[in-house]
Amino acid sequence: MITSSSILACATCANSFKHGGQDAAGWAIALMLLVIVPLITMVVWFMVKIAKRERVGLDSQYCDDYVAPPNNS
Structure with missing residues (x-):
């Protein structure tokens, strides 16, 4: 196993070790x-x-009611 830390480092860090x-x-x-x-x-x-501010200031007339898709099985 390699124990020298300068061998494991990249070229930039290896020079900085010195x-x-x-x-x-x-x-x-x-x-x-x-x-x-x-x-x-x-x-x-x-x-x-931002998400909290938008939720507080959201006008209810622009919200769509959720309509479940019809079950065609």
């Missing part, structure tokens, strides 16, 4: 998570907020 104190990949993953998780959270929050 200069970054052997923890460049960990910091890169942490930075990506610190950027991506709040971004996705804000997008989901904004979409839910």
Whole structure:
């Protein structure tokens, strides 16, 4: 089994291991998570907020009543 972490890393991170104190990949993953998780959270929050606002402000005259399709069997 390969135990050297510099062999398992991609070319970009492998070079950073030499200069970054052997923890460049960990910091890169942490930075990506610190950027991506709040971004996705804000997008989901904004979409839910828009959906709730639309439901509250929806005029009932524009809503269609559900009509079940006829059973032709």
